[in-house]
Amino acid sequence: MAAEALVELENVHFARGPHTVLDGVGLRITQGAIVSIMGASGGGKTTLLNLMAGTLAPQAGRIRVAGQDLQALNFEDLYRLRRRMGMLFQHSALFTDFSAFENVAFPLRRHFRLDESVLRKLVLMKLEAVGLRGAAGLMPAELSGGMGRRVALARAMVMDPMLIFYDEPFTGLDPISVGIIATLIRRLNDALGATSILVSHDVQETFSIADYGYILAGGKIIAEGTPDALRTSDSELARQFLGGKPDGPVPFHYPAKDDYATALTGVWAAGEAI
Amino acid sequence: MAFMEFIPNLGRRTLRTVPNLGTASRFLLLSLFAVVNRHFSIQQLLKQVYGFGVRSLLLMMVAAFFTGMVLGFQGYYALVRFGATSALGTLVALSLLRELGPVLTALLFAGRAGSALTAEISSMKATEQLSAMEMMAVNPLAWVVAPRLWAGIIVVPILCVIFDLVGIFGGYLISVPVLGVDGGTFWAQMQSNVAFSGDILTGLFKALCFGLVVTWIAAWQGYAAQPTAEGVGNATTISVVTASLAVLGLDFILTAFLFT
Numbered sequence: 001m002a003a004e005a006l007v008e009l010e011n012v013h014f015a016r017g018p019h020t021v022l023d024g025v026g027l028r029i030t031q032g033a034i035v036s037i038m039g040a041s042g043g044g045k046t047t048l049l050n051l052m053a054g055t056l057a058p059q060a061g062r063i064r065v066a067g068q069d070l071q072a073l074n075f076e077d078l079y080r081l082r083r084r085m086g087m088l089f090q091h092s093a094l095f096t097d098f099s100a101f102e103n104v105a106f107p108l109r110r111h112f113r114l115d116e117s118v119l120r121k122l123v124l125m126k127l128e129a130v131g132l133r134g135a136a137g138l139m140p141a142e143l144s145g146g147m148g149r150r151v152a153l154a155r156a157m158v159m160d161p162m163l164i165f166y167d168e169p170f171t172g173l174d175p176i177s178v179g180i181i182a183t184l185i186r187r188l189n190d191a192l193g194a195t196s197i198l199v200s201h202d203v204q205e206t207f208s209i210a211d212y213g214y215i216l217a218g219g220k221i222i223a224e225g226t227p228d229a230l231r232t233s234d235s236e237l238a239r240q241f242l243g244g245k246p247d248g249p250v251p252f253h254y255p256a257k258d259d260y261a262t263a264l265t266g267v268w269a270a271g272e273a274i
Numbered sequence: 275m276a277f278m279e280f281i282p283n284l285g286r287r288t289l290r291t292v293p294n295l296g297t298a299s300r301f302l303l304l305s306l307f308a309v310v311n312r313h314f315s316i317q318q319l320l321k322q323v324y325g326f327g328v329r330s331l332l333l334m335m336v337a338a339f340f341t342g343m344v345l346g347f348q349g350y351y352a353l354v355r356f357g358a359t360s361a362l363g364t365l366v367a368l369s370l371l372r373e374l375g376p377v378l379t380a381l382l383f384a385g386r387a388g389s390a391l392t393a394e395i396s397s398m399k400a401t402e403q404l405s406a407m408e409m410m411a412v413n414p415l416a417w418v419v420a421p422r423l424w425a426g427i428i429v430v431p432i433l434c435v436i437f438d439l440v441g442i443f444g445g446y447l448i449s450v451p452v453l454g455v456d457g458g459t460f461w462a463q464m465q466s467n468v469a470f471s472g473d474i475l476t477g478l479f480k481a482l483c484f485g486l487v488v489t490w491i492a493a494w495q496g497y498a499a500q501p502t503a504e505g506v507g508n509a510t511t512i513s514v515v516t517a518s519l520a521v522l523g524l525d526f527i528l529t530a531f532l533f534t
Contacts, residue, residue: 055408082411093402107410110313110417152406159410 005064006031006163006195007052012061014047021047022058023219029212034189034196036206038241039216045199046090048216049165052197053085054078066162083111086156087165092148094140100127100151101136107159126154129191130184146177150184157188163195164188170202178202182209203242207231215241298494304415305423305493311416318417322425326387330433333386337378338370338437342444345369349445350453359455363464366445371468371477375438377525380484383430384517388492391422392513395496396506404497419493426489427482434481476532483528484521491517 007029014022021044029035039045050056051063054070063070068081094103104123108114114122127133130150140148149169156164166185170178186209189196200206207213207227215223215230215238223230223238231242240248256263308314349365395418398404404414442464449455468474492513499509 053409055405079411079413082409085409087406087409089402089406091401093406095403095406096401107412110410110412155410165409 004031005029006066007197008062008064009052010062012048012051012058012063014044014051014056014058020219022051024061025216025219025221027214027221027224029195029197031195032189032193033211034186034198034209036198036200036210036213037216038199038201038203038206038213040241041201043216044219045201045216046167049087049167049197049199053087053165054082083107083159084162085165086159086161086163088149088153088156088167088169090168090171092140092145092152094143094148094152094155096140098140099136100132100138100140100143103140103151104155104158106155111159122158123154126158127151129157129188130154131180144177146173146180149173149177149181153181153184153188157192160192161194163197166196166198166200168200168202169198170200170205178205185209203244217241294498298490298498301415301419301494301497302423302490305419308413308416308420309424311413311420313412313416314420315417318421319424322421323428326383326425326429327432329390330383330386330429331436333382334379334433334437335440337382338375338440339444341374341378341437342366342370342441342446343448345374345441346445346448346453350449350455359453360459360463361467362449362453362455363446363460363462364467366449367442367464367468368473370438370441370445371473373477373525373529375434375441376477376480376484377521379430379434379437379481380488380521381518383426383433383485384488384492384514384521387426387429388488388517389510389514391426391489391492392496392499392510393506395419395422395493396499396501396509399497399499400501400503400506402501419497423486423489423493426485426492428485430485430488431478431481434478438477479532480525480528483524487520487524488517491520 005028007027009025009027012022012025013020025048027035027037037045037048047056051058052065052070054063054065054073057071065081066084068077070078070081073081094100095106098106101123104126105119108119108122124133124136127136130153132147132150132154135143135147135151140151143151169181169185173181182205185196185198188194198206198210207230210227212226213224213230214221215233215235217237223233223235225233230238233239233242237249239245246252258266345366346362349362349369350359353359353362353365395404398418404418407414407417446457446460450457450460495509495513495516499505
């Protein structure tokens with residue numbers, strides 16, 4: 001694995017209104033690797049992906065992708081950089097009025113003037129790689145969740161990107177589809193010589209394909225390392241997350257105003273909020 | 275007490291509205307000028323013109339036909355008292371060309387095509403299709419919004435012309451065969467009293483402005499909607515209500531300025 005960093009974050013802060021989402025995140029993603037970012041739901045993982053893709057801007061800190069500072073790029077340059085990125089969205093985000101074939105062809109049609117026969121070959125190659133050449137003519141509504149995500153994967157790959165983002169690629173899929181998607185991510189990453197950043201809370205599948213992982217909690221990176229190193233991490237929070245323990249540093253109970261006994265036995269005025 | 279809260283509330287609302295208006299105006303300008311963007315497609319524009327036009331055509335014709343017939347009846351009722359039924363053709367034509375044609379076309383367009391447009395764009399947002407486009411380095415303003423905006427500007431005046439024609443025909447059917455007004459007088463009066471630039475063109479200019487405003491509001495409400503099922507529903511309602519009120523308000527302003 002080359003040690004050159006493709007994506008670098010330094011001390012990134014991001015807040016939505018008064019709510020701090022990321023509080024000084026720093027990471028370094030090397031070229032060719034599959035890197036997973038894990039954390040609880042609502043923990044800012046997707047925000048982190050959007051920051052790396054330049055669809056959001058951090059309030060403080062620096063994000064460099066392929067040696068370019070995202071904050072310093074103008075609109076045109078950012079779009080030029082995005083042509084070398086792909087993203088698999090959580091809900092596939094296929095264009096509902098286009099067939100599977102046209103969905104995959106969309107980026108090619110928009111960015112290049114290709115001969116129809118060349119375009120057809122390129123699209124069919126990508127669909128074949130995800131095993132859905134036979135479904136080329138189907139509309140997104142006719143595809144199952146797993147198939148839709150594979151078409152979206154083919155679309156994310158069609159420009160041969162250097163960097164691919166996956167937003168919860170395993171969520172809501174049956175075990176067979178999860179296995180297929182995981183295998184495809186590994187295989188396509190290596191075949192394209194790309195770098196993949198995978199945001200997920202699915203520990204087992206993610207660890208089966210990731211080279212390196214980060215665990216995000218409370219807006220900070222609390223642990224990082226190879227999957228094996230993370231499993232034996234001495235961070236209690238990391239152990240709670242990876243082991244799926246209901247209680248620990250992340251409490252089971254949402255904080256309440258008073259204690260349980262008072263809430264059950266106490267007197268309260270009618271109409272008062274619980 | 276309630277009054278004391280009224281003033282800060284008014285201030286807060288104003289402070290919220292003004293930047294929104296600014297963002298919406300910027301959205302409008304960026305989308306209008308996106309015709310020069312390389313991702314603007316004439317095919318998409320034609321598809322939208324066809325969609326907006328054909329989807330609204332039957333509705334417009336039926337509404338225009340009834341409006342014209344009612345104008346025939348009501349106009350006759352007013353004019354017959356003064357023995358001026360010969361002016362019925364003029365009354366029907368001027369009412370439609372100057373006022374009812376553009377306004378009703380725009381209101382129906384807001385209900386039919388505007389609501390569909392808001393729902394379409396907001397669902398595209400809710401299902402991350404707009405974000406996906408951005409990630410593929412295709413500007414959604416150029417690919418999605420601009421063709422729809424220009425289609426609205428092109429289609430509403432055309433629909434307005436059709437509305438006027440069908441409406442006048444409806445007025446004729448009631449005035450001449452039913453109420454017994456002389457056919458020759460009906461058309462001759464209309465021909466000599468309707469001015470091309472003063473009546474027809476100002477009506478079409480109004481329709482053009484309404485087309486822009488309705489499509490702008492519809493597209494903006496869709497684009498700014500909360501990306502949830504509830505957000506899509508809310509945006510659609512707000513879009514129709516705001517667009518309809520905007521048409522009526524703008525109609526007053528345009529009429530006052532164009533009045534000669």
